[in-house]
Amino acid sequence: MKKIITLLILTLTLTSFTKHPESDFSIVGKWKGKYKKEIGYIIFKKNGYAYFKTQEKTLGGKKFTINGEKATMSYEVDYSKEPIEVDFIVKTKKSGEISRLFCIAKKIKKNTIKLQFGFKGSRPTEFNDKDGVIFQKVK
Template sequence: MKKIFILLILIPLLSFNSSVDSINLIGKWAGEDKGQIGFIPFDKEGYVTFEIDGLVIGGKEFVMKGGEKGKMTYELNLEKKPIEIDLTLTKLESNEQKKNSLYCEI
């Protein structure tokens, strides 16, 4: 009986996973750079937008410099420490892509 009791106590303790296996970025995040406040909304469809001083860049569709249309998406890489957020800017007409990464610690 004592062995069963110890087993019932140990199983939940051993099955507890303290590692980060999912992070919910969805929502509007705020940050400061060089005294300027900016916002970064992440949506559930995988699109990200940067809003700085009234300028909006990114999302499902936006107009880039030169009048070309583009979109900006994100992906999380939880395998890296600090956590990596990969941002992809895609020109809609040519499908040309440029990737950059942000890093955050939890």
């Protein structure tokens, strides 16, 4: 019995100190990309909120208006998946309606990622140039 307990403690200790591959990369920050000749930014905050920003407007975050309704936009990232799964979640305050933009991401370099957007309501399964954008981390 002592051997089993010792092995269990040793296993738990080793796994708690193991560095997982996702720990060396975080999507949190400000990312600059170009889509259809327009420069835009995606900002992933530590608090779970996300923003899309262009020269004309900013959408997202804790408080913004969409179609006349107050809303929030947050994000979820699953670093354990290959490719990385990123979801943008818009929730309206009044109706509580939730919509998701399903994406996949891959790290190209330390501060460069490619995001593939699932504009058709489902998660993309591969990367292409039509709905994919390369982003450089600026902050």
